[in-house]
Amino acid sequence: MTATRKRIELTEVVMRDGLQIEPAIVPTDTKVALIDQLSEQGYARIEVSSFVSASAVPALADAAEVFARIRRRPGTVYSALVMTPRGAARALAAQADELSLVVSASEAHNRANAGRDIDTSFDGFAEIALLARDTPATLCGAIAMSFGCPLEGDIPFERVLGLVGRYANLGVRSVSLADTTGMGYPTQIAALCEAALRRFPDVRIGLHLHDTRGLGLANVHAALGVGIERFDASLGGLGGCPFAPGASGNICTEDLVHMLELMGYDTGVDLDTLIALRPALENAVGHALHGHVGRAGPCHRLARA
Amino acid sequence: MTATRKRIELTEVVMRDGLQIEPAIVPTDTKVALIDQLSEQGYARIEVSSFVSASAVPALADAAEVFARIRRRPGTVYSALVMTPRGAARALAAQADELSLVVSASEAHNRANAGRDIDTSFDGFAEIALLARDTPATLCGAIAMSFGCPLEGDIPFERVLGLVGRYANLGVRSVSLADTTGMGYPTQIAALCEAALRRFPDVRIGLHLHDTRGLGLANVHAALGVGIERFDASLGGLGGCPFAPGASGNICTEDLVHMLELMGYDTGVDLDTLIALRPALENAVGHALHGHVGRAGPCHRLARA
Numbered sequence: 001m002t003a004t005r006k007r008i009e010l011t012e013v014v015m016r017d018g019l020q021i022e023p024a025i026v027p028t029d030t031k032v033a034l035i036d037q038l039s040e041q042g043y044a045r046i047e048v049s050s051f052v053s054a055s056a057v058p059a060l061a062d063a064a065e066v067f068a069r070i071r072r073r074p075g076t077v078y079s080a081l082v083m084t085p086r087g088a089a090r091a092l093a094a095q096a097d098e099l100s101l102v103v104s105a106s107e108a109h110n111r112a113n114a115g116r117d118i119d120t121s122f123d124g125f126a127e128i129a130l131l132a133r134d135t136p137a138t139l140c141g142a143i144a145m146s147f148g149c150p151l152e153g154d155i156p157f158e159r160v161l162g163l164v165g166r167y168a169n170l171g172v173r174s175v176s177l178a179d180t181t182g183m184g185y186p187t188q189i190a191a192l193c194e195a196a197l198r199r200f201p202d203v204r205i206g207l208h209l210h211d212t213r214g215l216g217l218a219n220v221h222a223a224l225g226v227g228i229e230r231f232d233a234s235l236g237g238l239g240g241c242p243f244a245p246g247a248s249g250n251i252c253t254e255d256l257v258h259m260l261e262l263m264g265y266d267t268g269v270d271l272d273t274l275i276a277l278r279p280a281l282e283n284a285v286g287h288a289l290h291g292h293v294g295r296a297g298p299c300h301r302l303a304r305a
Numbered sequence: 306m307t308a309t310r311k312r313i314e315l316t317e318v319v320m321r322d323g324l325q326i327e328p329a330i331v332p333t334d335t336k337v338a339l340i341d342q343l344s345e346q347g348y349a350r351i352e353v354s355s356f357v358s359a360s361a362v363p364a365l366a367d368a369a370e371v372f373a374r375i376r377r378r379p380g381t382v383y384s385a386l387v388m389t390p391r392g393a394a395r396a397l398a399a400q401a402d403e404l405s406l407v408v409s410a411s412e413a414h415n416r417a418n419a420g421r422d423i424d425t426s427f428d429g430f431a432e433i434a435l436l437a438r439d440t441p442a443t444l445c446g447a448i449a450m451s452f453g454c455p456l457e458g459d460i461p462f463e464r465v466l467g468l469v470g471r472y473a474n475l476g477v478r479s480v481s482l483a484d485t486t487g488m489g490y491p492t493q494i495a496a497l498c499e500a501a502l503r504r505f506p507d508v509r510i511g512l513h514l515h516d517t518r519g520l521g522l523a524n525v526h527a528a529l530g531v532g533i534e535r536f537d538a539s540l541g542g543l544g545g546c547p548f549a550p551g552a553s554g555n556i557c558t559e560d561l562v563h564m565l566e567l568m569g570y571d572t573g574v575d576l577d578t579l580i581a582l583r584p585a586l587e588n589a590v591g592h593a594l595h596g597h598v599g600r601a602g603p604c605h606r607l608a609r610a
Contacts, residue, residue, distance in 0.1 A: 148604065148605070148606070150605070153605055154606070182597075182601070183604045183605075183606075185564060185567035185568055185604075186526050186564070186568060187567075187568045187569065188567070211597065212597065212601045213560065213563060213597045213598050213601050213603070213604065214522060214557070214560040214563075214564075214596065214597030214598065215522060215560075215563075215564055215597075217519060217520060217522065217523040218522040218523045218525065218526040218564060220523065221491050221523040221526050221527060222526060225530070248601065252519070255518065255519040255520075258518060258519075258520075259490060259491070259519075259520055259523060262490035262492075262493070263490055263491060263492045264492065291519065292487075292516065292517065292518045292519030292520075293518050293519065296487070296517045296518050296553065298518070299453065299488050299490075299518065300453070300455070300458055300488075301453070301459070301488075
């Protein structure tokens, strides 16, 4: 029966997007232990860390050591966020399987987040593509603020589609549209995803959603309806962008897996063992996590007991 | 432009479903003031209180006085939950516009919630229909545990559809399917709603959803897709059934209105003034409310400032 279920590719972003705004710096040992446990969950991808300025994101300054010490599970892609050729070189040296690039659809946010304009970001991505060309590493691209920006307001679809095209021109075959501050809503999410899928049939389009206004899973549902099969999520709903006003938690992995499995999709992730990881993560960050299923428990239909 | 938007009928249930499980008894004056402010929001319906045993639900023992003292806004239906002919007689004496009946699709839950079996509930409903026949009051019916029951497990669709039919046979033209403990999921919600709409074209089918597992708005989205246009919601996401293990908050009105208005629906409710009611409700119940938009603020697209 499992073989007939449609596979959804999940990327666990808690170790990067989740930890980057936590006030507590999680010790490297704890990160490695958590990632090794996440590896056993069966994720398609785990975003391990980011190779950016240690002064800008001190919580992830130990990226190279984390990559060196984790046990890699065959079948899971271990990715690293990079924003510059220098960061990419460090990520390649650390043998990241995938370099995750990020540009913002909002010039104002790109300047706040990356310290440069969008064109300059893509100049750097072109260098990164050259650096990665003769390595086993693949590239994926994210487009922050794809569904609206608190600094700039509405973002035209054409601008987002143009950025997908610029990634595609660099050979990036996997692009994630990010609702960085949770401004997207179902009809908009469906329309932009549908346009992107139609215009770029060779690019795998994914979604990175935040639950700032409670629309995370409704937006996933809308995206599933137009054929999106890749989603980022964060254990315990941690996360947010330190350079975007009002950004709050990513969609919660446990709640997403619960919904998808009930709907008959195969996420590859086992919900019970995933929920069992919450206390270790709570200890690491020193506060309670978000999410509904972690508190209420899964529906009896998914309960193994 | 407003004229072209599809209208969604919202029922505000915070004063009944919300307050019934609060440990604090909200004073009658406060209830009347809150309902009068809710009346100005433009809801299609407001569930004012319930005429049930005061010992079972002491928080709502003042139902008659509340009905006597509220100012009624033309265009809003003021409903009362009743479970027995005796309660119905009291609600009619209080001039409730609508008597809201409730039966559970689960025999075990119907016994816990109503103290009788399903057939006995319907015997009472037949008496209530006779009582109401020569009054201006209308009847609506709810079916608790339509999407699963923590006591009985899965609930067959046919059982729920059979109960819709029993209501219809009594002349009830408005039936709400309730996910009392948040066990429903989008594909299931869509399938059961679609079957009910198809089999009962003369009955207005609505949904009463709880957000226990974070699926509330995703379930609304799924239901919109098959043509459901009536939803219950609770300001601040308060609510739950005192006789159902694990029941937690109703879907939050602010978050629902925010999603629907962004999607181009007309709820009749003004989001900003609705959000402005939260502090008064928080004071009344003595604790923080649920909901995302009340904390994060609406998207700039909906912000009037």
